[in-house]
């Protein structure tokens with residue numbers, strides 16, 4: 339193509355490549371991180387929905403985001419059992435630790451395996467349910483992806499524990515230990531995060547929920563089927579994290595383009611003088627530089643998306659992480675890449691447009 | 703005579719630190735439509751300064767610059783730029799082509815800027831200009847693949863293709879050997895005669911000046927004589 343923008347882009351391949359890499363990095367940051375967050379949330383929601391309990395009983399305000407605070411007294415379990423329509427209950431404790439690959443986070447559940455199994459249908463398929471505080475069990479998926487077997491070592495609470503068994507199907511979190519062991523480790527005697535409630539007749543879950551609300555007021559009672567629509571779409575600190583990623587990505591992309599275009603306009607001072615001698619307006623000159631930056635950014639966005647797809651594929655193969663890309667985030671990442679590029683080029687473009695024509699023409 | 707270009711008492715003072723440099727001290731010049739005028743004078747006498755003012759690249763300290771009935775001295779930067787776009791074609795000693803573009807690309811860019819988004823160049827004129835400058839076979843080359851003389855002919859084509867009211871040339875043969883200088887001067891003369899193109903050309907060289915119908919002599923920022 340024989341035009342100024344295209345020929346300038348080809349003229350400096352190294353500069354173009356570096357700028358493309360900068361914008362691509364910004365896009366990868368957004369797409370991978372939001373993909374991880376979406377993947378984690380949806381994966382978790384899927385497994386939570388598979389638990390088989392229609393109702394979850396917990397402390398008001400605490401249930402929206404899982405945490406290691408276990409505010410619910412397990413004695414509520416007995417009181418729940420007495421409510422009409424309740425078939426089975428099982429208290430569950432939470433401990434949140436960072437993911438085994440260093441990415442994301444992982445929930446460890448403390449369960450009373452008998453009642454938990456009665457509600458969820460989870461069965462030990464290899465080895466045994468944990469018997470001591472030093473043992474945990476994991477689901478098949480984790481065993482497969484982290485290459486763990488019965489007897490393998492696993493890090494929980496920052497300690498090395500043993501895998502005593504593998505259970506199936508995947509429900510709730512991927513690591514489970516006896517509730518008593520979790521309580522001991524967290525010094526939370528007699529406490530849990532929530533109590534799973536299975537009703538006798540799923541058709542009547544709304545009535546049962548209402549009865550629990552009436553009889554045990556001041557608690558939060560969620561329906562599992564509502565998980566994922568606002569409820570349970572929270573991970574501690576996730577909004578701040580995503581925002582930080584966005585800001586970082588904008589800064590990286592904009593700075594890279596700013597530096598690239600700034601050196602460009604210095605290098606091409608005389609050409610800017612020529613444009614002026616031809617009668618090019620400030621708007622025209624700003625346009626030329628912005629078009630160049632936008633073209634570079636567009637290539638950066640495309641490269642970033644391709645790298646993200648490859649990285650996601652590699653991550654899913656190497657870890658238990660599940661990434662989910664949404665069109666909305668891909669679109670946003672693209673727009674952020676382009677926007678940051680345009681923004682970064684603005685200052686150099688305005689400087690170029692304001693150069694003195696005669697001085698620019700005599701620039702060596 | 704119908705003047706297409708006229709200056710009245712043109713003064714230009716550069717301020718360098720605390721010192722004033724009087725580059726032009728009251729220049730009155732009038733150029734008729736279709737005229738070919740050369741400007742001669744020793745280095746530093748203000749020739750380039752005057753040309754830059756005529757083309758609206760500089761704003762004079764005082765005086766009038768009337769190009770095709772518009773007074774550029776009273777204009778804002780943006781207005782002068784717009785007048786330059788519509789009415790002026792520059793030719794420089796250093797050719798000033800875009801090195802990354804082919805000759806064709808350089809012409810298209812000038813046409814694009816001149817047209818301000820619209821297509822304005824007459825293909826007939828285009829063909830005639832390329833024929834007069836003998837550039838028909840050079841259009842796919844980049845400047846570095848062309849000789850100095852060819853580069854300057856491309857630069858002249860770029861200046862004239864939009865049919866400006868005036869071509870302003872600042873020592874157009876200053877970087878050329880005598881053979882190429884002759885060719886370029888001959889072509890400028892042809893463009894002047896066949897297309898009735900108004901040309902104002904600065905030169906050091908009396909032989910170059912001789913191709914113009916009229917030569918203006920300058921010294922110390924003033925016009926000191928005419929031939």
Ligand SMILES: Nc1ncnc2c1ncn2[C@@H]1O[C@H](COP(=O)(O)OP(=O)(O)O)[C@@H](O)[C@H]1O
Pocket residue numbers: 716717718723724725743744745746747748749750751752
């Ligand atoms: N940007 C400038 N700042 C200060 N002085 C300048 C500038 N440009 C030209 N001059 C001075 O103005 C005078 C005329 O310069 P110029 O118009 O370039 O002369 P010529 O083209 O005839 O050689 C010279 O003394 C030169 O040093």
Ligand SMILES: [Mg+2]
Pocket residue numbers: 749750751
């Ligand atoms: Mg000069």
